[in-house]
Amino acid sequence: MSLLWSGCGGRMKCEEICVPFVPSDVEIVREGLKVAGLKPNQVFLELGSGDGRNLILASKEFGAYAIGYELDPKLVEESKRKAKEEGVEDRVKIVQDTFMNAEKDIAKANVVYFYLTPSVNELIKPMLLKYPVKILSFRFPLSGLEPTEVIRNNLFYYDLQTKKRNEWVVYTYEELVKRIVSKYKPYLRMWDKGIVDVRAEGREIVVYTKSESPILPLYLEGIKVRVVKVH
Numbered sequence: 001m002s003l004l005w006s007g008c009g010g011r012m013k014c015e016e017i018c019v020p021f022v023p024s025d026v027e028i029v030r031e032g033l034k035v036a037g038l039k040p041n042q043v044f045l046e047l048g049s050g051d052g053r054n055l056i057l058a059s060k061e062f063g064a065y066a067i068g069y070e071l072d073p074k075l076v077e078e079s080k081r082k083a084k085e086e087g088v089e090d091r092v093k094i095v096q097d098t099f100m101n102a103e104k105d106i107a108k109a110n111v112v113y114f115y116l117t118p119s120v121n122e123l124i125k126p127m128l129l130k131y132p133v134k135i136l137s138f139r140f141p142l143s144g145l146e147p148t149e150v151i152r153n154n155l156f157y158y159d160l161q162t163k164k165r166n167e168w169v170v171y172t173y174e175e176l177v178k179r180i181v182s183k184y185k186p187y188l189r190m191w192d193k194g195i196v197d198v199r200a201e202g203r204e205i206v207v208y209t210k211s212e213s214p215i216l217p218l219y220l221e222g223i224k225v226r227v228v229k230v231h
Helices: 026-036 053-062 073-085 118-128 173-191
Strands: 043-047 065-069 092-095 111-114 134-138 149-151 155-159 195-201 204-209 223-229
Touching: 026 053, 026 111, 026 134, 026 149, 026 155, 043 053, 053 065, 053 073, 053 092, 073 092, 111 118, 173 195, 173 204, 173 223
Parallel strands: 043 065, 043 111, 065 092, 111 134, 204 223
Antiparallel strands: 134 155, 149 155, 195 204
């Protein structure tokens, strides 16, 4: 895993806003853009755009105008080089800045994509909820919001165009964990008869099991799963 840092803002402590650059799964992103209905000449915005692969995907395959916010100068240059090689440099714009300054582009975007962390998602959520955009958050959900759809258990889609802000049911993070446990508990216990219980404990899903080597996901809808062996 490359420890390149994307989106760090000078106004905040790095541990609060910096996220490591970890490439997204392009196949899942492609599926997410189809679900979101990204159309030619619409605006695709990525917060922390890394090496530009998703910007190129959105512009080349969907015909969108793609904007990426990225602080790392090496990744910015790499993105520009790749966009030129793919013949989409006129449809891809890279802004070398923290994505905390991206609100003007969020306001005109049709689809916003990001692969950040739960704490950073919380920081950008107020900006996102101001505008009727479609949101794709990889791996980690936006706490308190019920996704419109979850794609491959990894990509959380929110369509803010179909509902007004005050129509969204907002949950605390702990309430969201309880809802996910309620949803998956029957299936996990059917999958492995050694599972004794599945509980929501704070911000974690805890699986109590007698199995020697239980095969369980590391995350369920972006929530960490912790395994406790019982006798």
